[in-house]
Amino acid sequence: MTAGLREIPAEELTAEQAAAELEALARELAHHDKLYYGDAAPEISDATYDALRRRNQAIEARFPELIRPDSPSLRVGAAPAAGFAKVVHSKPMLSLANAFSADEVGDFVARLHRFLGLDPGAPIEVLAEPKIDGLSAALRYEGGRLVRGATRGDGQVGEDITANIRTVDDVPKALAGADAPELIEIRGEVYMRRSDFLALNQAQTAAGKAPFANPRNAAAGSMRQLDPRVTAGRPLRFFAYGWGEVSGPIGATLEEARDRLESWGFRLNQPARLCRSVDELLAFYEETFGTRGELAYDIDGVVYKVNRLDWQDRLGMVSRAPRWATAHKFPAEQAQTTLKAIAVNVGRTGALTPVAELEPVTVGGVVVSRATLHNEDEIKRKDIRPGDTVVVQRAGDVIPQVVSVVKEKRPKGAKPYRFPRRCPACGSRAVRQEDEAARRCTGGLVCPAQAMERLKHFVSRDAFDIEGLGEKHIEAFWEDGLIKTPNDIFRLKERTEELKTREGWGEQSVKNLLAAVEQHRDIALERFIYALGIRQVGQATARLLAKQYGSLGAWRQAMEAAEDREGEAYRELVAIDGIGPLVAADIAAFFAEPHNRAVLEELARELRVADFEAPAGASPIAGKTVVFTGGLETMTRSEAKARAEALGAKVASSVSAKTDYVILGAAAGSKAKKAEELGVTTLSEEEWLALIGG
Numbered sequence: 001m002t003a004g005l006r007e008i009p010a011e012e013l014t015a016e017q018a019a020a021e022l023e024a025l026a027r028e029l030a031h032h033d034k035l036y037y038g039d040a041a042p043e044i045s046d047a048t049y050d051a052l053r054r055r056n057q058a059i060e061a062r063f064p065e066l067i068r069p070d071s072p073s074l075r076v077g078a079a080p081a082a083g084f085a086k087v088v089h090s091k092p093m094l095s096l097a098n099a100f101s102a103d104e105v106g107d108f109v110a111r112l113h114r115f116l117g118l119d120p121g122a123p124i125e126v127l128a129e130p131k132i133d134g135l136s137a138a139l140r141y142e143g144g145r146l147v148r149g150a151t152r153g154d155g156q157v158g159e160d161i162t163a164n165i166r167t168v169d170d171v172p173k174a175l176a177g178a179d180a181p182e183l184i185e186i187r188g189e190v191y192m193r194r195s196d197f198l199a200l201n202q203a204q205t206a207a208g209k210a211p212f213a214n215p216r217n218a219a220a221g222s223m224r225q226l227d228p229r230v231t232a233g234r235p236l237r238f239f240a241y242g243w244g245e246v247s248g249p250i251g252a253t254l255e256e257a258r259d260r261l262e263s264w265g266f267r268l269n270q271p272a273r274l275c276r277s278v279d280e281l282l283a284f285y286e287e288t289f290g291t292r293g294e295l296a297y298d299i300d301g302v303v304y305k306v307n308r309l310d311w312q313d314r315l316g317m318v319s320r321a322p323r324w325a326t327a328h329k330f331p332a333e334q335a336q337t338t339l340k341a342i343a344v345n346v347g348r349t350g351a352l353t354p355v356a357e358l359e360p361v362t363v364g365g366v367v368v369s370r371a372t373l374h375n376e377d378e379i380k381r382k383d384i385r386p387g388d389t390v391v392v393q394r395a396g397d398v399i400p401q402v403v404s405v406v407k408e409k410r411p412k413g414a415k416p417y418r419f420p421r422r423c424p425a426c427g428s429r430a431v432r433q434e435d436e437a438a439r440r441c442t443g444g445l446v447c448p449a450q451a452m453e454r455l456k457h458f459v460s461r462d463a464f465d466i467e468g469l470g471e472k473h474i475e476a477f478w479e480d481g482l483i484k485t486p487n488d489i490f491r492l493k494e495r496t497e498e499l500k501t502r503e504g505w506g507e508q509s510v511k512n513l514l515a516a517v518e519q520h521r522d523i524a525l526e527r528f529i530y531a532l533g534i535r536q537v538g539q540a541t542a543r544l545l546a547k548q549y550g551s552l553g554a555w556r557q558a559m560e561a562a563e564d565r566e567g568e569a570y571r572e573l574v575a576i577d578g579i580g581p582l583v584a585a586d587i588a589a590f591f592a593e594p595h596n597r598a599v600l601e602e603l604a605r606e607l608r609v610a611d612f613e614a615p616a617g618a619s620p621i622a623g624k625t626v627v628f629t630g631g632l633e634t635m636t637r638s639e640a641k642a643r644a645e646a647l648g649a650k651v652a653s654s655v656s657a658k659t660d661y662v663i664l665g666a667a668a669g670s671k672a673k674k675a676e677e678l679g680v681t682t683l684s685e686e687e688w689l690a691l692i693g694g
């Protein structure tokens, strides 16, 4: 009976039907809770369980008077009904650029000088502190009270983990003292101590559950529990290292800000030291590296941050990381093992990538059985042969790699490796362009590996992210001919009957999948562009394109027109800062392929792709295109550019009819003339500063 009822949308149920279904749901969910938490033997997938909870919630929302005393939604610490809700970060949560050597630390500091327009010898105070490998979280306090916790997610949108974060002892539920701003979002790292991690793994193993690979995975896994009671039982801790949105000033320097965070009740990454030169930074790094074993938790490097907050503002960010900070990573951990074989994978762009299949070995606490061999030349250069004993290395969360061969241990008769000249997936010729490291399959669309990898990318987390449609499903559906192109995903409902008869699938799981697909017919332009998997168009580039062209229609039209290398559309494309001729060539190649255009055409019909929304809506220059020319007096060119971009403007390098403002510095030349010819507004530096608010 309930299965029949569940076909009816919650909005259309009668009160009588609703009561019957709520009763059934209470019974079923209690049963599944017991299986999951009590017996650790769930019968249904998490997605199916979530769907039941969502259904319960939807009916209760419509008929609050029918909420039962034994309702699953009233159970203490019950799981959030719909998995985790999404949280849009009011300020993006960034990642950090990395330095791996003393030279790279020198480059970081030199860049600070250049950007701030300081003499190379001028001291810049930089705060150094340990870098913890956990998972970042944002804690929002309003009126001094913790109101929300969120994960980083993709940096723009994270997951609501409020209930879970409240279970962490280190996280103040209310800020101490009376001087906290009305609104502040504290950012920091959730982590686990080594000893707690080992104890947890022992308990996991004793309970017949899989142990975690490392403390970071254990922390992340614990934080992503749908039931906060499980999280509460995990030994999680929190270090604060920064903040996002804040309603009032928090100090003039990072040092001052750290003192305030501490006074409000947070623990901070220790030890921290204020340094004034590259040498001082490197000394801190060496000391921290040498004494890291004395810390109770693992660290994977140190972080350097400019101390003055006004300088941090000026430095801003680049791509997805602040320009005012960098991580200096510790050298990777290494181990020796046998290379059983070299497998060759075919990626979505047809690149053949060699992968080492290894005798499993523990490297830095993680069992590694596969490692990257990078490419053909690397194998040749290191003379890596199947059967060799190799040195495997892991650094942070980077994919493990084969560093070198232990030649003394080479078995007799090991033959040099010959890289395949044909695609292992489709047998087409695999060729190498002169300037490229990778050999590529020429099979294009006839190559199943490429098509399948593209589909996997299409549904991946930062692209369409369809719940219940992961890599494994794509592979299985591909094999059975259910999904061959992205459009097939959105036409799955035509194959409902076929889906239901698949092994492991039933009425409810098919329904859930189709519902998840429906939900994703709405997508932001930048995600959509990224999902297409055009070579060299990662998230940052997809965002640049979305920002520049605004809508799917405008973008498609411009990209098709950009095939003409002499035309205005091509010029506009390569003038986007961050998109050079090489990226433009890859985009043009994508659009030159009739099949790709056809896929786009169909997708455009199936989906609702939302126009790009510029951040910082109130900014007077949001969405405008500006060009700087001549020398500026109050700031360096890169700083001016970064500020304009932070306010939502696009900065172009050449003037066209689409330019909104040209900012004239000293000795502005041909661009000023061009602006005049085209009737584009020109501004002096002073006028520009007035426009953007100083």
Ligand code: IVH
Binding pocket: 093, 094, 095, 096, 129, 130, 131, 132, 133, 134, 135, 136, 188, 189, 241, 242, 269, 303, 321, 322, 325, 327
């Ligand atoms: S500062 C990017 N300081 O490392 C925003 N981050 O690899 C400023 N992390 O996303 C970050 N310890 O989650 C900062 N002392 C520390 C840190 C730290 C760990 C994490 C953080 C960041 C990631 C980048």
